[in-house]
Amino acid sequence: MIRVLNVYYPTRTVFLLLGEAIITVGCFLMATVLVLGSDAYIALNYEYGLPKLACLTLLTILFSYYFDLYEPQLLLDRREIYFRVLFVVGLLCLATSGLIFLLPNVGMAPNIFPLGFLFLTIALLLWRRTFDWVLSKKVFCERVYVLGGGDYALSVAQVISERKDLGMRIIGGDGLSSEKNARRRNAIDALSKFDLFQPSVDRVIIAMEDRRGELPVQELLALRFKGVAIEEAGGFLERLSGKIQLDGLRPSSFLFTEGFRVRPSQQLTRRIASFLVAALGLLLFLPFFPFVALAVRLSSSGPLFFRQTRIGMNGKTFSVYKFRSMVQDAEASGAKWATRNDPRITSFGHFMRKTRIDEIPQLWNVLRGDMGLVGPRPERPEFVPWLAEQLPFYDLRHMIRPGLTGWAQVRFKYGATLEDSREKLEYDLYYIKHMSLGLDLMIMFETIKTIVRRRGAQ
Numbered sequence: 001m002i003r004v005l006n007v008y009y010p011t012r013t014v015f016l017l018l019g020e021a022i023i024t025v026g027c028f029l030m031a032t033v034l035v036l037g038s039d040a041y042i043a044l045n046y047e048y049g050l051p052k053l054a055c056l057t058l059l060t061i062l063f064s065y066y067f068d069l070y071e072p073q074l075l076l077d078r079r080e081i082y083f084r085v086l087f088v089v090g091l092l093c094l095a096t097s098g099l100i101f102l103l104p105n106v107g108m109a110p111n112i113f114p115l116g117f118l119f120l121t122i123a124l125l126l127w128r129r130t131f132d133w134v135l136s137k138k139v140f141c142e143r144v145y146v147l148g149g150g151d152y153a154l155s156v157a158q159v160i161s162e163r164k165d166l167g168m169r170i171i172g173g174d175g176l177s178s179e180k181n182a183r184r185r186n187a188i189d190a191l192s193k194f195d196l197f198q199p200s201v202d203r204v205i206i207a208m209e210d211r212r213g214e215l216p217v218q219e220l221l222a223l224r225f226k227g228v229a230i231e232e233a234g235g236f237l238e239r240l241s242g243k244i245q246l247d248g249l250r251p252s253s254f255l256f257t258e259g260f261r262v263r264p265s266q267q268l269t270r271r272i273a274s275f276l277v278a279a280l281g282l283l284l285f286l287p288f289f290p291f292v293a294l295a296v297r298l299s300s301s302g303p304l305f306f307r308q309t310r311i312g313m314n315g316k317t318f319s320v321y322k323f324r325s326m327v328q329d330a331e332a333s334g335a336k337w338a339t340r341n342d343p344r345i346t347s348f349g350h351f352m353r354k355t356r357i358d359e360i361p362q363l364w365n366v367l368r369g370d371m372g373l374v375g376p377r378p379e380r381p382e383f384v385p386w387l388a389e390q391l392p393f394y395d396l397r398h399m400i401r402p403g404l405t406g407w408a409q410v411r412f413k414y415g416a417t418l419e420d421s422r423e424k425l426e427y428d429l430y431y432i433k434h435m436s437l438g439l440d441l442m443i444m445f446e447t448i449k450t451i452v453r454r455r456g457a458q
Helices: 013-046 049-066 078-102 112-133 150-164 178-192 217-224 233-241 252-256 265-299 349-356 362-368 384-390 394-398 406-411 418-433 437-452
Strands: 002-004 007-009 142-147 168-173 202-207 229-232 305-313 315-323 372-374 404-407
Touching: 002 178, 007 013, 013 049, 013 142, 013 233, 049 437, 078 112, 142 150, 150 168, 178 233, 202 217, 202 233, 217 229, 229 233, 233 406, 252 404, 265 349, 265 362, 265 372, 265 437, 315 362, 362 404, 372 437, 384 418, 394 418, 404 437, 406 437, 418 437
Parallel strands: 142 168, 142 202, 202 229, 372 404
Antiparallel strands: 002 007, 305 315
16 A cells, blocks of 8 residues: 555555556557647647646546546446446546636637547546456455454454445455364464465564464565565554544554654644635635625524533543524524434535534634644544543543644544444544544545535535
């Protein structure tokens, strides 16, 4: 897997993206040469042809990204992938036509764009088909052996089997045994069958629930020195899922592993960036404020703003502000999470929640320093004691400033159950471990995608 801004992507996905970037450039270069002939050199070098091609390539990748074409685990139907490729090219045609209409100077010679888009459509469909066919062959799959038994090992094997984009193929496991010495013998026998001169395995994932006195160290070292990758299941699942599994997590994990360290300079940089973006966001929103205020008033009677108490950094409470999206006195019977099709939400409230407009007043909390732009979402004090009792390491969320958006918000659906809160905590712990300005930028980018696609909110 390849690490980009503290997020890991399958090598195949990166290869797919780079291939489509090269194809886009190649298609429009070919169209330029066919239309202009020997004058193509002049158009590309003296009429800003190359920057225009770069912009087209960037737009192609961006549109494909926004429609999940680089997340094949979400698109299991090949016809759906082809349909989205056609949709992306069509959207690219519309965007380019609109841009040329508004700014005629950004255009190129007649027929270059139509011919280029024709080539691009055919090439992308062929590329996707060829890519799937070639990489479905076993020779291109990494051979993986899962060392361990029980539910933990089975969960690792299941994840690998479901994620075809990983390019991994499970070739075996050492089985189950209730007796300690038998488990160790099984592990040694399983690893000893691999030829050390030409190992028939590429990666061994250790998914043993209890490794004390059971780990076949010598056999694993022998394989490692022959080029076989050896890794723990916890680290593998963390990179793959973007979250830290709570099962088996120990306090020492926060002390001795890389991450979980916030430098003062990093905090200062993030605070300055959050302040500037929040101030700019409030200024840009001011012209739209009267229209939102009027719509809130017309949707139901009651105040314009809704104020709630939340738990912030170091467990301190603060008041968070939102545009009111529910009917007045929605919590007269007590605090509770919003649910799908919640009858308390007004008609305009549904729109605000989907587009996150109701969250805009929280930019004031960002200015005040109660929150940052990115971080774990602050929870209500009515729920925190119960969640801290039910979920291990829950209070670690309060070690950093909460955020307007977060890693859990862009990677997971809206949650209203204990299990949902558990999974969101696993995403929050991943963010706290890998926190960086680069990851913050990626989360902001993903947040825009979430808003455009109307995902996540209830």
